[in-house]
Amino acid sequence: MTAFTKQSRAFGIDKTVGIAGLSARTAPIPSPSPGEVLVHLRASSLNYRDVIILEGNYAMPIPAGRIPLSDGAGEVVAVGRGVTRFKEGDRVINAFFPEWIDGPFTGKYSQYSGDVDGWLADYRALAADALIPIPDSLDFDEAATLPCAGVTAWSAVKGVKPGDTVLTLGTGGVSLFAVQLAKAMGARVIATTSSDAKAQQLKALGADATINYKEQPEWSRQVRELTGGNGANRIVEVGGAGTFVQSVKAIAVGGQVSMVGAVAGLQGTVEFMSMFMSHACYQCIALGSRQDLEDLVRFIAEHRIHPVIDSRFAFDDAKRAFERLMTRNIFGKVVVSH
The missing domain is CATH 3.90.180.10 (Medium-chain alcohol dehydrogenases, catalytic domain)
Known part of the structure; x- marks a missing residue:
């Protein structure tokens, strides 16, 4: 030694x-x-x-x-x-x-x-x-x-298929990783953000469409419009109670809301019937294992993601x-x- x-x-x-x-x-x-x-x-x-x-x-x-x-x-x-x-x-x-x-x-x-x-x-x-x-x-x-934000995003979008629509919220580390990973998986990505400048950065990163959530607080309506009324197949829900109601309204029938964090606050309400009628999976993401990190790293290297x-x-x-x-x-x- x-x-x-x-x-x-x-x-x-x-x-x-x-x-x-x-x-x-x-x-x-x-x-x-x-x-x-x-x-x-x-x-x-x-x-x-x-x-x-x-x-x-x-x-x-x-x-x-x-x-x-x-x-x-x-x-x-x-x-x-x-x-x-x-x-x-x-x-x-x-x-x-x-x-x-x-x-x-x-x-x-x-x-x-x-x-x-x-x-x-x-x-x-x-x-x-x-x-x-x-x-x-x-x-x-x-x-x-990679260990926290990268693996969290990987667990949140794992299983996304080409042609799926993935919705990301904001421009934090998890959300940006989710944009990159979902695009490499062949998905269409819609991203919410708070400014036109960040919207341009998101599009440069690969997002297909953006929604300014400050101008459109009921942004689930725009998600529905952008998806022909279907909603997003996967939502990377980093906001928590502060954004959850909109995510419930934006998820496609049979989709998955990956519940990652609570950066938009801990106080909020749940519209039970909207959740029930969505027939969606509301999956809590507990980050990931060492194997998940290995899988992420292999995917990133294969797709030359930085x-x-x-x-x-x-x-x-x-x-x-x-x-x-x-x-x-x-x-x-x-x-x-x-």
């Missing part, structure tokens, strides 16, 4: 009070235990989940000092005893749930930033089974965007990366380059 003498930089959450609770620190570089590898992080990326955690609104307690972020990419620099999955020099990314390898979701898995330290550090030692290789088509910054990156920040400027994400006025992923 390579000997390391320098310290590892990291950020820790001292208090869940927002950005003010995040502070820089150093720590000894860990050594990999049997079954583990040591990863030199080259990039990490932020998700809306990280803001919720930092502001104290997450569903699980966050111990003082916990390192944030669920997504990282780097290079294996040391290998623990018994590891055959990787060797020194391999480029890797992490699965969101370290122990969920395959099969149905049970909810009984560790979570980065909560149960275990996350990826806003220079070095991490962890189980080799929690990682997969990075394809040659992606650099570290691009690969670091994640959309809104902005990059140096490691020491990680607080500015959080500030950028908190503006909510972004197009793509916010990345920290280590």
Whole structure:
């Protein structure tokens, strides 16, 4: 094993009070235990989940000092005893749930930033089974965007067929991945957005039609008009209660609403008869397994898809990366380059 003498930089959450609770620190570089590898992080990326955690609104307690972020990419620099999955020099990314390898979701898995330290550090030692290789088509910054948003979008659109209509909401990381993946699957994509400028960006990314939800708050009507009255076969529902009523009205008979998040708020109502008459599947998306990440990476490499990156920040400027994400006025992923 390579000997390391320098310290590892990291950020820790001292208090869940927002950005003010995040502070820089150093720590000894860990050594990999049997079954583990040591990863030199080259990039990490932020998700809306990280803001919720930092502001104290997450569903699980966050111990003082916990390192944030669920997504990282780097290079294996040391290998623990018994590891055959990787060797020194391999480029890797992490699965969101370290122990969920395959099969149905049970909810009984560790979570980065909560149960275990996350990826806003220079070095991490962890189980080799929690990682997969990075394809040659992606650099570290691009690969670091995949574990949460990329896999979520993959799970949300999995099974889409050529000719289906997919509806995406907004321009967050999951939604942009969903546009790219659905187009590569041969689907027609309708995307909602809040501005004409973002509408043009969505069309450049591949969206076939856009709807300005600020000008058209009852946007399900436009979805129906654009689909000859049929509605969308798949909706990537990232808004939650704030958009769910419109999604119910926009879904095609027998379609699927993939319920991903709640960025539009937690308060809302459900029109039961509209749901009942849709004969649609309302599928909760619990992100995905390591196998889902492997499937996503294979698909992305095959179709030469490149994640959309809104902005990059140096490691020491990680607080500015959080500030950028908190503006909510972004197009793509916010990345920290280590």
